[in-house]
Amino acid sequence: MQNLAVKNVIIGAGAMGAAAAYHLARRGEEVWLVEQFALGHARGSSHGAARIIRHSYADPDYARLMPLAYRAWRELEADAALPLFIRTGGVSFNPSSVSYVEQVAENLQALDVPHRRMSGKLWNEANPAFGLPADYDVVFEPDAGMLTASKAVATQIELASRLSPKTRVLPETPVRRIDLDGSRPVVVTDDLTIEAERLIVAAGSWVGRLLPDLALPVRPTRQQVLYFRPGDRAPFEIARFPVFIYMGESPDQAFYGMPDFQGLGVKVARHGGPDADPDNPDPEVGEAYRDLVRDFLRAHIPALGSADIGLTEVCLYTIAPGERFLVDFHPARSDVLIASPCSGHGFKFSCLIGRVLADLAANGATDVPIDAWKRV
Incomplete structure (x- = not known):
């Protein structure tokens, strides 16, 4: 020793x-x-290949720190002389009965971050890969994107x-x-x-x-991630498809995703998962979870709902109260x-x-x- x-x-x-x-x-x-x-x-x-970065937070404690976080990444890119951030734009959406987008938009306004709030109908017209219910509440932040994790x-x-x-x-x-x-x-x-x-x-x-x-x-929890490969991948490429956050009426109805990157497919997952033992990893993603994500996609991004799943990943969250x-x-x-x-x-x-x-x-x-x- x-x-x-x-x-x-x-x-x-x-x-x-x-x-x-x-x-x-x-x-x-x-x-x-x-x-x-x-x-x-x-x-x-x-x-993993990428993680979402966005100013779009409903919690003001986190939203107000995002300009500093963005600057920290830019300084790192300068020190490394390497790009680590990919700008894709980001959209957050929810049913009209949920206040998440309202809170996000208020924080973006307070931070003076450019954004546009609109209905699901208007969002679908601007981004036809989506098929949101017409009365959904939507906010788009053009400066959101991905970090090459x-x-x-x-x-x-x-x-x-x-x-x-x-x-x-x-x-x-x-x-x-x-x-x-x-x-x-x-x-x-x-x-x-x-x-x-x-x-x-x-x-x-x-x-x-x-x-x-x-x-x-x-507490450690198990996060399951799916990569979808639609027959026509062009609408889901970077510069055409944004990162997205969906917030439903309960905590277990939160989903996120990002465009096809490095040929892996369109990354989609439900936020959160069951408790896990970090010393005994389970790499399998079961059919029930795959069906859950597909149901969400069929209702919101239809072309992905029937697409093949080319890859799955499992990682850990460490959840605090x-x-x-x-x-x-x-x-x-x-x-x-x-x-x-x-x-x-x-x-x-x-x-x-x-x-x-x-x-x-x-x-x-x-x-x-x-x-x-x-x-x-």
Whole structure:
């Protein structure tokens, strides 16, 4: 067993951990990034070709942070000299009995983000791939789009190594325990005992197991994703088909999707899923779930409702109460940060959250307003 002393240790090399490593390295800090699986693995929440990014939030706490999130991604693209954002436009829609679009439109107006609110009938006329009921409430945001998810995570890890010679990345290095009994946090793996001046725990669905004494109010859930391949794929290409969010009358009636990207097909999923054990992944997507998504598509995007499913994916959400984020110091220690900002909608914020974590680790405070997330 080798004993080491390191300034910054980050557990978890997914979207949040990679972003924290990038932002700390950008400041010239020493960073060790510890990941239990291979880099870019498919066991957590950060893999896959793309994730949606949008200003369109019904919750003002999240909406008001989206301009900062967009800027963080632009700064990353500049540092990397690589495009990571694909502008597709984004549409949110709901039945007339639901107030989601009304709230989204109010927040877009408050942020001065260009948008257009309209009926389902008018939306269908502008975008004939859709077949929404005529009285649906719809809002279109032209600046929404997709982030190249796996590429973005890998880029931040690469930049962390390039920007600071004191960066070390340790894939396939499971953390067996975190010792918080001493003056500094200690991370124990099979071969290393690492004393950290500062520790960031960004372990996704494993965060509760690494910090069992806190009884964090998070639960892993299983998210199932389908990729549809219609006979005529042209109407669903980027620049013709937007990312979309549908909000029905109950929480289990929320769906999202995005255009055909990298030839994978049109990505569609219901938001949320059953509780899951992250150590026992189940890659199968059953017929009942496929039928559920098809029923939604037949009623809203008819050509996809009968299309072949060419690919399925499964990932994990780490859900906190109210689908909030948890980004805060350990309640008993100022040298341990806990980052569980997921709840199924965290990727778009991840580059900004990396900056927040670097601020908190280095300075103990941040100018980004995250009070709504500080509930550990």
